[in-house]
Amino acid sequence: MRDDRSVTPPPIRPPSPTYLSLAAQAPLRIGEPSASKKLLVLDLNGTLLHRSPHNPRPKTRHQQPQEDRPRDEQGNWLPRLRPVHPRPYMRAFRSYLFAPQTSAWLDVMVWSSAQPHSVGDMVDRCFGEEKEKLLVIWARDTLGLSSDHYHRKVQTVKDLAKPWAFLSQKSAHIPSSPHSSIASTPRTSPEPSSPTRPSDDSIPMTPQSHSALTTLLLDDSPRKAELQPYNHVCIGEYSGERRAKDLESLQKEQEWQTAVDARQQLDAQMAHLSHPLLPDSPEALAPKDDAEPIPDGDGLEEGASAAAETSKKRKRKEKKLQKRAALLEQLEVGGKPQGSYDETLLAVIGVLDEIKSQANVAAWIRAGGLWGPVGPPEARSANVQARVEKHDNKLALAGQRTSESTPAAEEAAAQSDGSDLSVKNAPTTASAVQPADEETDKPRKRKKKRQRMRDSTGDQEAQPAEVVDVGNDEETAAPVSSSPAHSTDIEKTVERPQVMWFEDEQVLNHWATRGRKALDELGIPVEHGIER
Template sequence: MRDDARSVTPPLSQAPSSSYLALAEQDPSRVEDSTRSRKLLVLDLNGTLLHRSPHNFQPKSRYRPGVQEDRKRDRHGNFLPRLRPVHPRPYMPAFRDYLFHPETKEWLDVMVWSSAQPHSVEDMVERCFGEHKDRLLAVWARDTLGLSSDHYCDPSRPSDDSTRPPDVDVSAQAHSALTTLLLDDSPRKAELQPFNHVCIGEYSGEQRTAAASASASASASASASASAAAAAAAEAAGETLEASGEQATATVATESDAPPADAMPDVVYDSTLLAVIGVLDEVKSQANVAAWIRAGGLWGPHGPPSEKGPHEVGVPEEQKMWFEHADVLAYWTGRGRKALEELGIPVEHGIER
């Protein structure tokens, strides 16, 4: 139970500065050479790139002589909390390969900034990026947020102060609001720099369960279809053998024996990361990221919804975000797929059963 007598750190101002707003109000413009205007992508982890299962609280076990604990310890020798299961978002393999493709690296720096504790961030980064994690420009965890010891283990504390990354020289180019994007599932994470925030929908436990079930069903259907095709091919080959003992022509199964594409199960996974690739493909040519987002760039060719247009009952139009509009999400998803194809990157969803 929370002790209401505890002191609480006053919240920081949540209003953008006048200088930031002036920069964002500039007219969007394009650059001819994207390598001369490198961008910085700041990635959140939980809810954005992955779903981390909730804590499974267990009673503390008594000390048992001779029994070795497999848990990691901190630098003081204390046991760290147990790691929670991590499930990457659909298309994380394709997203990762895009971020670190040689052509992408010519114009994009990538870093991770999470409010989780360092040992948890290390595990999540490993699950998302694997052997590519060393290509990240930086990995910042809860120990970089400047929290007091009272707040360090409090998950309710605001996690990201988005004013910091753009002002930190973490590469050969000092990044700013002109060049920085924060990818995060929380609309409040970038209140000080709202026009550098690409907000996306949270990847929840329900979505993870649905994706795993869809993957299992698709695999089972594909196996059944392949088995049926093989059986049909074998039966056709057997029917060509004549009782007279004449030499039969062997029937070789070809791609035509496989079920047609429209007969395969139509599994639709969350395409958010594909859409983000599409957004990045456009942002690389923008001279001022904040100005592009403020001008409605995330809405693509559709443009932001008109404030004077019809509103859905109970859902004010101005509260809906770009990814909540099917046509907008479909546009960026299609552009993301095209960007992957141009780089020769397989569009793999990577969902494990």
């Protein structure tokens, strides 16, 4: 997830009331995914790949422009292309997107805020020849930026209404304006120059119009989808730091494989050196040295010299094998290293495998669908606390019944007027203690905290709760109460940072596991594909 890099951040624009009303609907599953074809809008840099930073070259006094640098349509030099490194499992992700079974319910397009010449290079690295299967490829010249902002690092927003309108026009075969293929770029924007954008006639159109019901934007920048936040699946940025960890895992994997290969070679060589000759083996049946003519004196010296050289080579070889064996023993002590690669794209496949059966993508994301069956951390904590509270109540009730049946309890009850419960005869669990002083008694505060958590889980005894829309963030709930809330509780709620779904290890593992299963069902190898 990249930080916002705008020089002067523009004000956040709220979603339209119509959009919010549609997203507020209850999620609904459909039986046939192809009945509601989905649209996947893909970002590139930070989402599907990592672009290394520019390496400044030393300037010379009479430096000539490099002919390998690309030019725009006006002949101006364009910035040099930066090295591109696809995210782990990109090959499997691409195979999944364009598998016939997936294409039956999914359209795919690219929308990047990078300039067209960079987009062309990144698309080539990620999709290769299969880029022709993309519905459309859009670059920075489709965002409606002014000429000044086009060449600066300003915060950009991807208004999904643009591709919806464009694709709707194409599916209806409505004659389009000259700029319709770039999502109605304003006149202040540079002339579109993306070499990778297919012409209007070459775009493989779907007969279905897309909307918030069917669209999923995959982007690592949270603010890119502020106009349609519940159609956004935000993922962690594939940064240089993350790639360095993947390369470290790759190095360990390669070292282990080299060690395994060396072990096999060592075992074969040691077996050959120690294996006695069988009577019927070709070596045993070969002519003996004593059957050959006896050489003269010079021949004896040459033979002795050759034998000594052979002996030295054999000793060096044995010594080398012994060193390898010692190294292999050290590697085998720790066992095979567990390579940890970024599994974000596997998780995205898992999410897509679920979204294909959803009638309303925005409603599913808004309802917390990205958190899967695991649920947000806050909800999980509330569920655990609710179970603990119920367990405590059962123990307290059982203890109360037991104490009432004892002679001591009967005697205490006889002495009591029934208007009060003696503390010494009350259950000793914290949940049963009800002190009068709310300001100073800590057990009473814990009781209230547990009650608030239990209320947020939706038990029958719970009070009505105002739930903040979850989407990519975790869910929070505040019960409606007549009593004033403690200021410390409010401060904790405000100050605690919201966790994104992909930052939760349990949630990410759930979707990655489902993604692996989806790939297996399609016969697609689950390979990380990382290269140096």
